Amino acid sequence: MRDVAKQLGVSPMTVSRALRDDKTVSAKTRARIRKAADDLGYVYDTTAQAFRTQKSGFVAVTLPSVNNANFADTYRSLSNGLAARGMQTLLGATNYRTEEEEKLVRQLLARNPEAIILTGSYHTGATRELVRARAIPVIEMWDLPEAPIGHAVGFSNAAAMQPIVEHLAASGRQKLAFLGASEGDDLRGADRRQGVMDAAAMLGLPNVDFLDAGPAPVSMRHGAALAEKLGPRLLEYDAIVCVSDPVAFGVLNACRRIGIDVPGCVAITGFGNFEVAAISEPKITTVDVEAARIGEIAARLLGDIFDGVGAPSRVETEVRLVPGGTS
Amino acid sequence: MRDVAKQLGVSPMTVSRALRDDKTVSAKTRARIRKAADDLGYVYDTTAQAFRTQKSGFVAVTLPSVNNANFADTYRSLSNGLAARGMQTLLGATNYRTEEEEKLVRQLLARNPEAIILTGSYHTGATRELVRARAIPVIEMWDLPEAPIGHAVGFSNAAAMQPIVEHLAASGRQKLAFLGASEGDDLRGADRRQGVMDAAAMLGLPNVDFLDAGPAPVSMRHGAALAEKLGPRLLEYDAIVCVSDPVAFGVLNACRRIGIDVPGCVAITGFGNFEVAAISEPKITTVDVEAARIGEIAARLLGDIFDGVGAPSRVETEVRLVPGGTS
DNA sequence: TTGAAAGCGTTACCAC
DNA sequence: GTGGTAACGCTTTCAA
Numbered sequence: 001m002r003d004v005a006k007q008l009g010v011s012p013m014t015v016s017r018a019l020r021d022d023k024t025v026s027a028k029t030r031a032r033i034r035k036a037a038d039d040l041g042y043v044y045d046t047t048a049q050a051f052r053t054q055k056s057g058f059v060a061v062t063l064p065s066v067n068n069a070n071f072a073d074t075y076r077s078l079s080n081g082l083a084a085r086g087m088q089t090l091l092g093a094t095n096y097r098t099e100e101e102e103k104l105v106r107q108l109l110a111r112n113p114e115a116i117i118l119t120g121s122y123h124t125g126a127t128r129e130l131v132r133a134r135a136i137p138v139i140e141m142w143d144l145p146e147a148p149i150g151h152a153v154g155f156s157n158a159a160a161m162q163p164i165v166e167h168l169a170a171s172g173r174q175k176l177a178f179l180g181a182s183e184g185d186d187l188r189g190a191d192r193r194q195g196v197m198d199a200a201a202m203l204g205l206p207n208v209d210f211l212d213a214g215p216a217p218v219s220m221r222h223g224a225a226l227a228e229k230l231g232p233r234l235l236e237y238d239a240i241v242c243v244s245d246p247v248a249f250g251v252l253n254a255c256r257r258i259g260i261d262v263p264g265c266v267a268i269t270g271f272g273n274f275e276v277a278a279i280s281e282p283k284i285t286t287v288d289v290e291a292a293r294i295g296e297i298a299a300r301l302l303g304d305i306f307d308g309v310g311a312p313s314r315v316e317t318e319v320r321l322v323p324g325g326t327s
Numbered sequence: 328m329r330d331v332a333k334q335l336g337v338s339p340m341t342v343s344r345a346l347r348d349d350k351t352v353s354a355k356t357r358a359r360i361r362k363a364a365d366d367l368g369y370v371y372d373t374t375a376q377a378f379r380t381q382k383s384g385f386v387a388v389t390l391p392s393v394n395n396a397n398f399a400d401t402y403r404s405l406s407n408g409l410a411a412r413g414m415q416t417l418l419g420a421t422n423y424r425t426e427e428e429e430k431l432v433r434q435l436l437a438r439n440p441e442a443i444i445l446t447g448s449y450h451t452g453a454t455r456e457l458v459r460a461r462a463i464p465v466i467e468m469w470d471l472p473e474a475p476i477g478h479a480v481g482f483s484n485a486a487a488m489q490p491i492v493e494h495l496a497a498s499g500r501q502k503l504a505f506l507g508a509s510e511g512d513d514l515r516g517a518d519r520r521q522g523v524m525d526a527a528a529m530l531g532l533p534n535v536d537f538l539d540a541g542p543a544p545v546s547m548r549h550g551a552a553l554a555e556k557l558g559p560r561l562l563e564y565d566a567i568v569c570v571s572d573p574v575a576f577g578v579l580n581a582c583r584r585i586g587i588d589v590p591g592c593v594a595i596t597g598f599g600n601f602e603v604a605a606i607s608e609p610k611i612t613t614v615d616v617e618a619a620r621i622g623e624i625a626a627r628l629l630g631d632i633f634d635g636v637g638a639p640s641r642v643e644t645e646v647r648l649v650p651g652g653t654s
Numbered sequence: 655t656t657g658a659a660a661g662c663g664t665t666a667c668c669a670c
Numbered sequence: 671g672t673g674g675t676a677a678c679g680c681t682t683t684c685a686a
Contacts, residue, residue, distance in 0.1 A: 001679070011657045016681065024655060041460050046437040048679035051378040052662055067399040075393060076420065088434065091418055093403065107415065110373045220606040246602070253608040275573070276603060279547040281580040328663070338673045343665060351671060375663035379678055 004037050019044060050112070059302065060108035060116040061089050064096045064186075065217050070272045071119070074141065074295040078117070081299025085306070087114070094119070096186050096216040102127045109134060115302050121145035121152070122187040137305045139298050143188060144316055151305075153298045153315045157188045158195030160287055163321040164241060164269050165199035167285070171327065173238035173267050176200055179211040179223065179251065180243030186216035189243040192271065196241050209237070213247065223250025231258055234266055239327065245270035245277040248284050252326060267327035282325025290317050331364050346371060377439065386629065387435035387443040388416050391423045391513075392544050397599050398446070401468065401622040405444070408626025412633070414441070421446070423513050423543040429454045436461060442629050448472035448479070449514040464632045466625050470515060471643055478632075480624045480642045484515045485522030487614055490648040491568060491596050492526035494612070498654065500565035500594055503527055506538040506550065506578065507570030513543035516570040519598060523568050536564070540574065550577025558585055561593055566654065572597035572604040575611050579653060594654035609652025617644050 001019075005012040010029065018025045018033035025033075036042075050056045059082055063071045079089040090108055094101040102124045108116065109130060115137040118127075121144075128149060131138050138150030145152055168176065178196045180189040197208045211230070213222040223242060227234060227250065234240065234255065242248035248270030255262050262268055262282070270277050273288035297315055304310035328346075332339040337356065345352045345360035352360075377383045386409050390398045406416040417435055421428040429451045435443065436457060442464040445454075448471075455476060458465045465477030472479055495503065505523045507516040524535045538557070540549040550569060554561060554577065561567065561582065569575035575597030582589050589595055589609070597604050600615035624642055631637035 012679090013657055013681085014655085016679095017656085020681095026655065029655085041456060043433060043436050043457065045439065045679055047374070047378050047381075047383060047439045048662095049681080051374050051664090051678090052680045052682085054374075054662075056374060066393060066402060067396055069394055069396075072394040072399065079420075088417070088438075090415070093406075111415075112372075112374055220602045224606050249603075250606050253606050256608040275547045276576075279551050279577050279580050281583045339663090340665080340673055341671085343663095344672085347665090353671065356671085372663055375678095376665080378662090378680090379664040379666085381678070 001042070004033060004040055004042055007036050007040065008032060054112075056112040056114060057087055058090045058111055058113040059087050060105075060111070060113035061091050062094050062101055062104055062108070062116075062118050063091065064094050064119055066091070066093050068217070069274050070289070070291040071142075073291040074298075076295065077292040078295030078299050081296055082302065084299075085303055087302075096181075098122055098124045098127070098187075102130075105130055115139070115305070117141060117298055117302075118149075119143075120188055121148070123149075137302060137310075139301065141294050141298055143191075144314065148312075148314055151301060151310075151313045151315075153294055153301065153313075153317065155289060155317050155319050156195075157191035158198065160271070160289065160319040161192050161195035161241070162199045163319070164271075164285070164287060165196055165203065165205070167321055167323065168239045168241070168267060168269070168327060169203045169205060171267075173327070175206050175209075175236065175238045176241055177209040177211050177237045177239070178241050178243070179213055179226065179247060181216035181218045182212050182214055186218070186243065189216065192243055208241075211240070213243075218243065218247055220246045220250040220253075223247035224254040225250075227251040227254035228258060232260075234260060237266055239267035239269065241269050243271060245272050245274035245284055245286050248286070248326070249276050249280055252280065252282075252284065263325065263327050269327055273322055277322070277324065280324075285324040285327040286322045288320045288322050290319075293317060328369070331360060331367055331369055334363050334367065335359060381439060382441060383439040384414055385417045385438055385440040386414050387432075387438070387440035388418050389421050389428055389431055389435070389443075389445050390418065391421050391446055393418070393420050395544070396601050397616070397618040398469075400618040401625075403622065404619040405622030405626050408623055409629065411626075412630055414629075423508075425449055425451045425454070425514075429457075432457055442466070442632070444468060444625055444629075445476075446470075447515055448475070450476075464629060464637075466628065468621050468625055470518075471641065475639075475641055478628060478637075478640045478642075480621055480628065480640075480644065482616060482644050482646050483522075484518035485525065487598070487616065487646040488519050488522035488568070489526045490646070491598075491612070491614060492523055492530065492532070494648055494650065495566045495568070495594060495596070495654060496527075496530045496532060498594075500654070502533050502536075502563065502565045503568055504536040504538050504564045504566070505568050505570070506540055506553065506574060508543035508545045509539050509541055513545070513570065516543065519570055535568075538567070540570075545570065545574055547573045547577040547580075550574035551581040552577075554578040554581035555585060559587075561587055564593055566594035566596065568596050570598060572599050572601035572611055572613050575613070575653070576603050576607055579607065579609075579611065590653050596654055600649055604649070604651065607651075612651040612654040613649050615647045615649050617646075620644060 092104040277284040419431040597613040604611040
């Protein structure tokens, strides 16, 4: 800034103001200063700003995995929304483990984020205390806990399975299996499984079996591997309810390979309305969960909070059955 | 720190050293200082440290899109590798536009990253100057420019298409089309197209047509939409060489819907060895590019550079044809 | 509309 | 092994 100021014969203070679009600097000098800064290849030092103002401009975000199109969608809309307010996201992946989340949250908090956004409502006690102690806005997303730490934007993973089970029952599917990650790993997945069991019980369907695809994250290959291992035993079920679309896609293609007719002999459903569900032939029956919208709402909510107009919120996002050709 | 120092009658400097586990502070005072700091509820200010030392602990990373399994793989291995050295990544997405990349690089540089990793070798002149002016390590990945800005870890996108074209030619496919994003958008995609044209010319195949799937990023739905629009006109070609596996998957499933036999009437190939290529039935012929390994190598390279043992590097990663059932 | 001075919390550097 | 001094690049505050 000193260099830019010297170049134009103004004070560094004026440069500082100009670069922040302070209205008290005349439009003309502002333009001159911007140009000179550009010419000199000057880059504003956010670190110094963060230090001086005690505001980092960071929002910390934890995701179970970056390698998941739905979470990536949420992240994208979230970071776009925040960028519009000049805030940057600080991203970390938990690999679906609350202990990793705790470590991550510690690291992220050391950067003095002005807010923190966590995926899901399952956290270690230490994580809860750490974020509470900061007195910064906390948003839990992709779930809808009864008592959020701060705010929540999402949906009930259990309730979201009900339309699927009803849809299957309506077309005469009785015996269901739920296929997902091992117990204790993917906790939103466990919620979905519980939702399937509850809905089945409510509709008087037989008990729902659990098909264990291994430790989270589970994806196409895990669905395919398990289905190929089970082979004809899949025919014991009227429908395989999968924890996600990629998993369902794996199961669907394994069935194709081993000659099981879908949906003739067995129905398959997914979750999340991933692109693959709509493009696959047949299309995979799934549930849309507005992944991008979750990020959008979270960003807007934070904006309101920073503006001082945000009340404690628990925003329920919509879920919608998307019938396909696999059921 | 001043308060802690006053409390114990030592200097702030000693406190600073003690809290950083500096060996020159006696073990006894170190323990006393730690305790006093704890009792006073003192919290170390990373922001001030980053400011004073001009070491942010950040490595800036730009990706065309987070919503791409290959880039996500690279990012994951990269950030894991860096985390092992106590460094955090600062991620940004360029949406496949060099102008957005320039804006992003400005934002990222403002955080004083200790290194910057860019995807690809196409950048605006300003981007080049900005990163050069920083005198921090620069790595370009996912490409192999003749003269990298700093270091490069990747492969030639053009050369990577040669095995595909040879494979197609060997099985008697003569008339090829390349299906990808509009000209000027996805520049690595344009390189791949050029690679297909060059390889076809070399093998004496007829000219390669271009099928425009629209602005980048193109994915499953764009491949499917274009294929459905073209319909029987696809049969003019012996093979559709797609810019990526998701696009190829879209084309494959559109063909299935409109009744075009793959690979009987037309072959389809992808790029990148995405999970969907291996799980799809038939499997999609593709090229593996070691996405995770690129991140791993970049992280290791940076580690060496920080340790002072890294020479300017241009690391070529391997590409490997993965034949599938679509060709 | 612009400028001068002071200071944010830490650490590099040098002295003892 | 410890301490004093100055400075990192910016913004707040007050004055002109």
